[in-house]
Amino acid sequence: MLIPAVRSIATYVGVSLYVLIVAPPGMLLAILFGWKDVLYVLGHVGVRLGLALSGIRVRVAGAQNVPHDRAAVFCSNHQSNVDPPILFDALHPRMHILYKAEIDAIPILARSFRLGGFIPIDRRNKEAALRAIETGAASIRTGNSFLIFPEGTRSRTADLLPFKKGAGRARRHAQGQFDHPAGHRQHPRGGTDRNGRARARESRRVDHKDSSADRGPARRGSDIDSKRVPERPSK
Incomplete structure (x- = not known):
């Protein structure tokens, strides 16, 4: 049970930090230049980061x-x-x-x-x-x-x-x-x-x-x- 708990904590912390770091510039680009695709790219990267940290295949x-x-x-x-x-x-x-x-x-x-x-x-x-x-x-x-x-x-x-x-x-x-x-x-x-x-x-x-x-x-x-x-x- 220890490893799943550690993975869960790592996932929450890692994904939260990722969102805090990349979301503001991503939103700025989407607002200023209409580059909504940037948000989707960042979203897919964030999901894959979360899956990797949690060990989900x-x-x-x-x-x-x-x-x-x-x-x-x-x-x-x-x-x-x-x-x-x-x-x-x-x-x-x-x-x-x-x-x-x-x-x-x-x-x-x-x-x-x-x-x-x-x-x-x-x-x-x-x-x-x-x-x-x-x-x-x-x-x-x-x-x-x-x-x-x-x-x-x-x-x-x-x-x-x-x-x-x-x-x-x-x-x-x-x-x-x-x-x-x-x-x-x-x-x-x-x-x-x-x-x-x-x-x-x-x-x-x-x-x-x-x-x-x-x-x-x-x-x-x-x-x-x-x-x-x-x-x-x-x-």
Whole structure:
């Protein structure tokens, strides 16, 4: 237990220092020259730094299913705090994310996220959440790919939780433009085990016209396989 604890501390300290050092100049370049790509490059480097410090090894399967010629909405299960950074790094070089508004309590991260096109969603405020979804749909129509977690929170077991309505609402708001440029949605599946191994798997694409995509895992077993690598495998 000592080594994982040391790795966790090293990761938090290392990533925090990295953000404090590189985020201000990165944001300045983005504001002055519109170089938003700088923030994405720094973000990917930061994720890989965190994974290296924590000893997490990532294996990606099904990368051929990721569309590179159009925008997409990537819908993932959510079982660990490492899900967002791993998928951000593995799926798309300019991935946008709908993230929980609580992260805005960290000002430097909040400012970086906003400049990068990330959108906070306040799950406690229905009206604000709807506005965030509409903003995300508008961004999708301009060609940006998004990562969302339809369960709305982390699952404490290996089973998918019921989907929140936001994912389906985002699809309906954006579907007028889904054929061009955003025609598909992905369902990555991931998780980490006690040996520090992470798996990200992209399943088959679901067309935006398939309304069954809004119904959640109970009616969509063929689209999302609920079998995932648990954080703590049973003995």
